Each structure stands twice: as structure tokens, then as C-alpha cells.
Amino acid sequence: MIKPGNLFHISLLILFTGIFNYSYSRVRTPKELNTCKAILINNVLTLENDYLSRSYNWNNGDLISTQLTDKKNKHSWLLNGNKPDCILPGSGKAESGSLHVEAVAATSIAPAYLRAQVEVKFGSLFVRRVFRIYPESPAIACDFYLKGSVNEKWASTNVNVGDLINIEKIEAIAQGKANAPVIENLSLPGKHWRLNSVEFFDVTDRRNNLVQEYQQLLYNGESRMKGNLLFINDVLSDKGIFILKESPTAEAQLAYPGFDFLARWGNIQAAGIGVLPSDIPKNEWVRCYGFVTGVTAGSTLDRLSALRSYQKNLRTHLPGRDDMILLNTWGDRSQDKKIGLDFSLNEIRAAHKLGITHFQLDDGWQTGRSAASALSKGSFEGIWKRRDYWLPDIKKFPDGLSPLVNLGKKLGIEICVWFNPSQDSSYVHWQDDAGALISLYNKYGIRTFKIDGVHVMDKQSDINIRKMLDSVMKVTNNEAVFNLDVTAGKRYGYHYFNEYGNIFLENRYTDFGSYYPSWTLRNLWMLSRYVPPQNLQIEFLNNFRNTDKYAKDDLLAPSTVSFGYEFALTMMAQPLAWMEASGLPEKAYSITPTLKKYRDIQSKLHSGQIFPIGEEPSGTSWTGFQSILGNQGYLLVIRERNAQATCAVQTWLPAGKKIRLQTELGQGKNTTANVDKEGRVTFSLPANNSYALYHYQIIE
Template sequence: MSKKSIITIFLSTILGLPLWGGQHYYAFLKGDTLRMGNNYMERTMLWNNGTPVTISLTDKLCGKIIPAQGKEPDFSIVKGIPTAATFTVNEIPTNGIHASYLQATVACTIGSLSIERRYRIYADCPAIACDTYLKGQVELNQNKDDNRSNADRKNIEHTADMTTGVKTPTIDRLQLSGNHWRARTVEFFDYTDWNDNLVTERTWLPYRRNTYRGNLLFAHDVATRQGFFFLKEAPCSSTQLHYNGSDFVADFSDFMVVGLGIASDDVKPDSWTRVYGCVTGVYTGDEQEALTALRLYQKQLRHHTAAQDEMIMLNTWGDRSQDAKIDEAFCLAELDRAARLGVTLFQLDDGWQSGKSPNSKTAGGSFKDIWKNADYWTPNPTKFPHGLKRIVEKGKKLGIRIGLWFNPSIQNDFADWQKDAQVIIGLYKEYGICCFKIDGLQIPTKTAEQNLRRLFDTVLAQTNHEVIFNLDATAGRRGGYHYMNEYGNIFLENRYTDWGNYYPYRTLRNLWMLSRYVPAEKMQIEFLNKWRNADKYSTTDPFAPARYSFDYLFAITLAAQPLAWMEASNLPEEAYATATLLKEYQPLQLQFHQGIILPIGEEPSGRSWTGFQSIVSDTQGYLIIYREDNDIAKRTIDTWLPEGKKVTFTPLMGNGKKFVAEVGVQGKVSFELNDKNSFTLYQYQVKP
């Protein structure tokens, strides 16, 4: 049966349900059963007096149901009898950033604690998110027993010994049936100034009660090929608030999301406190179906537009002059070179402002008590005697947007967030600047997190949602890869030839590893001036930047948002030949990023064949193929293309040739590139 037929059958079963604004999402309570869903999935729960218990997940595309045998509530934090239970449904229209969604709110009170579970149901993905808010008073169990080693528990001789008795506050829970679940958890690492291994995976078979770390859990029933995922919407495990060592608990086929990110005193009697969120998605099949389900959800959080989200950025900080050079004359000259190179956004980093940061080339800068200097965030009058007016005007003339670096005032949990917000709003109103790199964040408390969100939300509300933030992930306790994603993209890493730590294949590897689980189009990936600091690398180092073409260095960023991490004025004349590639890329950028981008081939190692695939539809998309430094001119690699189909590959950038191939098992296709460290971006078409 075709997917279209299955959708039609399921739609016929929900006739008479409200279609909110013409969208196919719904949520309703009938008797003791709560149902919510869309054309892709349904989650069915027992009402349980306002503390729902999931009894099934339905994959509508395949007409399959994952039954549950829940006895405990999905969300559990305190014992007691729930009262004052209510159920409300509201449509939240798009604000230009997120997609429209249906908000189904389940509320109740248990003792002195009020709980609201606000489910987000989007029309176009097989996943339902849930944000939980608390108000009142609560004493939280820190559950340290859950994370003790099983080696410290007694041996099992009787069935009574199997009862652990550990009470765990859960963000969400699926109490399923079946003995053949296979699971994978994925943990992520940011503060990339210190980390260069950003993803770790653990595959396991659920058995007795154990704990696991990560933002993602995929579980697959080997017997039925049905699966689900949990996405914990929170910072990386190592930087979460009040982290007790785990994000998931599994006890045979009972799967729980844990770690609320709050302490008891974070819950206030007169205001709502949001805990870490959870997304539950379904799929039937294998890895591609699982990753597609996840990515369809991620794409709902922020519409990807050419005007805001697409950028080929030039930021001069990568050449380590810090704030020494930045002034009006320097920026005007950089704009001319940026236009020549094909850059679409020029960002002024630290140094444009009157205040001096601790990153200044000269001593005496600080981020402490920024607001003791009311002019801290005004353009430096010595460096920019006309403000930023001439920079912005020249940028408009050249078709280049202007962006700025900004460091919110971190002391006292961002207590000055309103002042910070008004600075950004003022720069937007005066100069039309819409892109701000947010640096220096530290989120040590729930209050800090709440105030930071207030800053971002206020800016967006007062700028018609036109501002985008580049959220720096290089240091500190920040949002990571799965939190605050609606506000912009991720500035992934600082790498410098000055320190000899920029290796192109390692940058490509970080993007490749993350892109399986994080939208590549939401990350800024750097390429550097390969002619600088050749003496910082061994003359025999095969992976030194100077050994690559400038074209190739740019090409490793194509699946993401390219960041020219350099001063254009330091580039030699030969570098501008790469402008041809940048200008070829510009009209393709949005098309490529609108697809579901997944890694293909081998993990980048400096010696591999690797790449990315952008799946635009069942019949078309794009591939970027990289041949790293190896002696194999023709290589068969695994893709996400359908087995047995004939596919036409047409090169749009790089050194490859047009060809037609029949796709083998596991998407295998042979590609040929004659030169080491070369690439091709293909458009592909699957033949009927």
C-alpha cells in the first residue's frame, strides 16, 4: 500500500475533528482518552485525571502502532492526588520564525505544585514536543541512586531482588512491551575551544535498570522494525543545570527521560518555571527513516530563509589581530575585498564598541559591570567617527549585510538583560543591522537561562523577528546543539593557524559527525587563510592548511554556513580566484539547505572519501563528494539513494563529470575524482 493511501485511510478516521487554520493537526479529550497528532503520527494517552499515561504511538505513514502498557504518568515529579485538571487547545500561528503549531495544554495541581504540560503539535513532522512548566513549591529528589554502578547493587536470586525502588522524576516516559528493543544514545559536546570530539554514540540492548547520557535516544524494535526517538531539548549533558549524571533511564522496555535542569528553589509560587523539554517521534524502518523523522521536527523550529539564515560571512577575528585594526577605514577596505571574494555578510567582531573587552589587544578590558559605562555599546567615536553609517551604506551598495559581535552583561544572571536588549534593538533601528554574534555566555542558573531567553525574545518581538543570532558554542555553559535553536545558528569553533590548530579535515570531521543529528545548515563552519603561518606547521605535515587549495578549504563548508575566518586584506591575489566558487554557490545555497542534509561516505580522516547528501525530495537532491589525500581515484561510497534506481549526477561545482549510475545495496555509488583533496557538488535526479 502506498504512503498516500495510508494517509488517506487515517484521515478518514479523524473526519469531524477540527482542522485548525486548515492545518492537519489535532488534540482532543474524549472520555478518559486523550489523543493528539497530525498526518504523520498520533500519541494516545489515558487522561488519568490530568497526569497522562501513554498507551500507544501510531506511525500513520506506515499504519503501525507501538502499544504501551503504562501504569505510571509520563511526567512524574511528586507523589499525590492530582486536582483541578484542565485541558485546553490553542493554535499558535507562525511568527515568521517557527512553523504554526497546535498547543495542547494539560494542567493539574498536586499538593502545592501546579503543573502545565504544553504539547507542541506541528503539521509536517512525525514528532510531538512537550514543554513543561511548574509553579508553586516542590522538594525534588536528586536520585543519586539511579547513577550508582550496578556493581554496587546486590546479586539477583529472587524476583523480589529485581525491584529497585528508585523514584525518579521523569520529563517523559514510554512504558512499552516487547523484548527485542535495540537502543542508541548520542551525547554531544560543545565548549569547542576545549573539545574536538563533539559526538559520542553508545548502542545497547535494554536490560535491567540502567542510566544513559545524551540529548538523543533512538529505540528500535528489531521484531517489528518500529521505532521511536526521544530528543531532550537541553544543553549538552556536561553543561546542563543540576545535572545528576544521566539523561535517560531504561528498565527493559520502560524508557524514561530524566534530568529536569532545576533545583527545588527554582520553582516559584508566583511565576512559571520551564524545565528541560522532550520531543517524542516515531518511525518505521531503519536509520534513514529515524534521522528523517528527527530532521523534519528540527526544521519546524526555525524557517530557513535566504534573507536571514543564508550567509557567506567574513569575520576578521580569525587572523588574530583582535581589536587592533578594526576602524572605519579598515572596514570599508574589507568590504571592497569581501565583495570581490563573494561574501554576503561582513561581521565586525570585538572592537567596534566604545567599551574595551578582556579580549582586547591592549590591557585593561573587562566584561564586569559593563553598564557602569553607559556608552559601552556605542560605536567607538575614535575608530568610527561617523558611527556605523558609512559601513552600512557601503555594505548596501555592495549587496553585503553587516553584522556585529555582542557580549551580553553576564553578571548577576543577566540582570541587565533589558538594557542589553535595548542596545541590540537600537542598533537594528538606527542601522538596520540584523545579525549579532552572541559571545561570552555563561548560564550557571535557571534565572540566568530565563533572563537570556527574555533578552532574545524581547529583541525578536521588537524587530519584527528580523534579527538572527550567531550563538557561540566555543566556551562556557551555553545552549549546545539542541536548545534555543529558534534564535539562529551556531558559531561552532575557533581554530587559528597562529596556534597551529587549524586542520581542514578536522573541521570537516566535526561538521560531518554533527550533521547526522544537527541540521548542517544551522552551523557556521570556518575556512582560513592558508597562506598565513605556514611556519607553525611542520614541513612534512601532510595535513597542513598550505597543502590544500583555497577552493577546497571553502568547499568543506558548503553543507553549512561558510565563515571566512580571516582578514581579506591579508589574502594574496591568487586567493581571489576562489571568488568564482563563492559566486557559483550563492544561488545554490538555499536550495541545498532546504533539503535534509545527512553525512555520506567515510568519516573524514584526511585520507577518506566522504561527503554530504541533501535530500530535497524522493527523486532529487544534491551530493557533495570529497576525495581527501588518498591514492584511490575511483571509490564506491554509501549514500541515502534508493537501491536499484538509476540516477543522473550533474556536476554544479568542482572537478567531477556528469554520469548515470545504478544504485547498489546500501545506496552504493561509485564516484571518480582525479585529484587528491578535491571535491564535486552534484545535483542528482532519480529516474522513474
């Protein structure tokens, strides 16, 4: 409900439908939300903005989609289903429904949006759907909340399609159905649809292939697909729809039914809500997984841009808070052996010399010992048995962290720390964990925290970790930034908890021979098609170390590229200096002017929609990224190890145009260039493993 003193006057109508209904919910919105509407009239609920409109049969609050319209491209789909969009097995018939609409004001981490809340009662189960309508997005999001109880198991029936009986008996189709919650239901007309599902993988300590795409044509037999993202494209036109499931990756989802999407002629569903009936509290709302449905038309770029237009609303990107070149010493494998006052002060001085903006103390700054300690045996459990666990180690830091913070302020470097929440009893100590972080903020002004060691094994863990993060955000007035580690365990993936900061993507080490610049580039390149790369921390290492850990004839070893080239590969993301800066040789500091120039343009670079260009990185490709800002933007062109001094690189630029290229960094030259009919631009770079960052302007 709206609290007194809010800027916006909300006119609230709670609706109970009967045999005949004529109801209208109107909200007086701020100017930026004038195009966003949620209207219920004559049993039809319509949600819309300037980009799309979606209509539902109100059905006593148990919504049934009837029409989806792409307003910009003047195209509508009549959705001819007769089943509700949300199907929760065993829930029964809807008894009453209500609608509550309010304007949500912008904050420092989220833009303004219209919130349309639909609540419905099914016997003893209560369902709340919160639709988020943003003014400049071709998509509408829906968050689910449940409370009460339901007397049925929610599970998957994993049927092998080869075991189904002859298709002439139409009832055979139903044998493949799973008793899983359905959160989105599109009864699309026609048979000619191409489906492209995208599955994502984290646990990057064990994986080096993070994106997998699956393509198929819609058919009469039920098809089950994995992935957080599904593109549904009309074969006979350029029109399409996408569904984004806002959840962890398939392997990390709770109560996972074994798939994310179900498809057959006339029906496409998103499945899996992230809870089992036993997880639902009787009297308190529990937040579940949600989804986003959007409309697309035109080219591949148009489809990707539609998705990215929604994603930008998940966290407002502020230059002074969210952009960083962060130094973390763990990448040189000293673990917690060196961490202490003198070492840390030297690291801050070296970081300043290099051009770093943030210095992060990893595991070892605290009094307690973790399971990863190289000094003594520790644990990630039982942390709060000792109340001084998260206080600075007085032996290492006699005056606390103040000397580091003071030197950092003097040199323009923000001090950050690593933190591992207590795993006990599904994170039951979340308030203590939040208090430890808030104490660091209040005492030292530390606001950037790497959150590590998390295992979300049950719904209570998910709930308590979110409570911890939300508490810190509230007390710090949304100043906190969390680097959410996805390197191990069941964690958040790429489409969940996005409002809290950025993603610490991977641990790679020259000590183990697991770091290759081309592999890191490939992971960023693959993800950047569907995940904003400016939300990812991407590492570059001290490649002067451990040359003996790689074969002498390994032409892709880190030592075969320059230190500056390594850094360049991270520029479209949040660069992570994964090293001890004080251990760098003097020649490494030749890249300082590059880092300083990059800092001047980093926020502008990251303000665009960034997508991959060229070939998939392999160590021998011409590849790169494009940041699109209307008729201008940036091109990062990368020549890996190959014999081609010149290459026509596939871009997202419009065919037949002429562009002006101004070199910002690297080995490019100021010039003009033509975009060929395929959207390619020809670039020249003088040597293997070289790059150029250009600002481009379309001039004709």
C-alpha cells in the first residue's frame, strides 16, 4: 500500500468479480509513466505501454491470455487458449480475484515502473502476480508470490518420447505431460514457428562452455526444452516473441521439473516456479521464480535489442558506483598468506600506479578462518559461534581497516572486501551476516562486497540470502554493490538477483595452467549476446608469472600476448585485475595510460547495448564487440593469432552506410569506412594479438 508522504496519489480499486463485471482501475502516474496502463473493464484486463499491449480474460483473477500486440510494428496475435496462464497442480478453482495498481518511483538502483498486482485465492492457496510495466520496454515482467497450502505433489514425469504409443491415438500426446507448475501460457495460432532456446551454465570452476543454443520447429508432439530464454519466431514473417525465465540456471533451480519450456502446436508454456508445496508458508508470501514476455520484429539485432531493452531496467547503472577496474590479489594464489597491513598498503600504492579504481581484500582480512585458508584449517559453517569472525584480524590489521581506507581515499581507490555468508541451517544467521556488512559500511564506508561460498540448496536459503542482501541495500540507501560469485555451487546464474550488482564470473589461474586469454574472451563473447557484459567481472592476470606451467610450443599461452592486450579483452565488461599488483614487473606499468584513458570513457562505453561482433573467439579469429548508442557507439576490434592483417568483420551496423572511426585505444587509425551489404566493415591491425577501440559515427 502507498505510505503517507509519497509523491504520487494512487487511486486504488480492489475488484471482486461476479456474474457481471464493469470495473476500471486507474492510477495517476508520474509523467515518465504516462504510457504505462493497467485497466480492467468488462472482465478484460489490459496491460500496456507504448511498445506492447497484452489482454487477458479476467476469469475471476485466474488470468487467461487473449491477445498480445506489438504496437510499434502494428501486429497482433489472438491467443485462442481456454486454460489459465498459471497452472498450479491441485490448486482448484479460483474463488476471488483482486487488482491493485500503483506507480513505483525510481530509485538509485531501478527506474520507475507501473506495478499491477493480481491476487487470487484457490481454496487454501493464495497466488499473487506482480506485473512490472516499464515505459520504454517491449516486454512485461511478472513476479510470482505464493502462500497457503496445496495438497498435491509438483513433480516431473520424465517420459521417453520413444515409449509413447502411436500418434494416431491423439490421447497419446497427453502422456508426456508433467505435473509441474506452469507460470506462462501462450496459445499461439498457426503451426509455423521456429523455437530457439538458450541454456546457460555457471559453476565456472568446472566449466568453460557457458552458453548452449537449441533450435527446432514447433510440432504436434510435446517438446521439452531447457534454458532461461526462449525466442519464438514466425517462420513466415519477421515477427516474434521471447520469454525470459528469471531464475538460476537449469542445474541450480529449486524444485526443477527437468525442463523450462513445453511446446506443441497451439501452445507454448514456461514451467517451474522454484518451490514445492512443502516450501509454501501458511501465512507469509514467498517469492518464486518469474518470467518476462516480450515482442520482437525485424532482424536478429532487433530481437536481441528487445531483450536488452528490458534487461537495462533490472539495475540502474551509475558510473561512480557500478563501473570499476577492481584489483583482487587472490589470482596469484597466495590465498590469505600475504594479506596484512603492509602488503595491502603496498597493493593500494601499486594499484594507484597501475590505474585501478577498486582494491578488494579477499579471504583472510577477517579474524575467522575459512575453509579456503592456507594458514589454518577453517570452515564456512559455525561462523557465528565466534562473534569476532567478521572483524578485521587484529594481528594483521592492528588499527582495523582505517589505514587502508585512508590511503585509498588519498589515492582515489575504493576499498572493498570478500564475504562468505554463514551456511548454517539454510542461512538462518542472515541478520548477523547483514549486520557484519552494515558495520563495515558504517565504520569504514566500505560498500562493495564479493559474496562467495553460497550454496542455495533449498527455498529457505534463497529467502534468507535475499533478506540479507535487501537489508544491506536498505541501510546503505542502495549504495551497496555485490559481486555475486557464480564459480561453484548452486547460486544465482545470469538472470536472477540481477538488482544487486555484478557477477564475478570465473576463477582462472596461471598456476594451474587454466587461464588462457582466448578462453576468457570466448566466455565473455558468448554470454554478451544475451547477458549485458557490463554486468560481468572479467579477469586479466599477471601473464609474466608461471610461464613454465605452459608448454613451450603452446601458441595461445598467456605469455604470448601483451599485458595490455589481456586488459583490452575485458573492456566491454568490468575489468578484474586478478593478481598482486605489487608483484608486477616494472614494464607492466606501461599500460597505465591505457587504463586512465579507459576510465574516462568507461561509463559512456557501458551505456550502450553491447553485443559480440566478428567470429567466435578461438585464439585465431577476428572478433570483438559493439556498443550501440543510436547512430554512434564503440567498436572493439580484436585480431587474435592469425595471418590476416586485414579482415571484413561482421558488425551490427546498417548495410550500405558510411562511418567515421576515431581511435580511442589500441592500434587502430582514424579513418572512414563503408559498411558492405552484409553489414561487414573491413579493419586492419598490424600484428597478431592486437586490438583497436574505436568510437564510430554513422555519417551517411
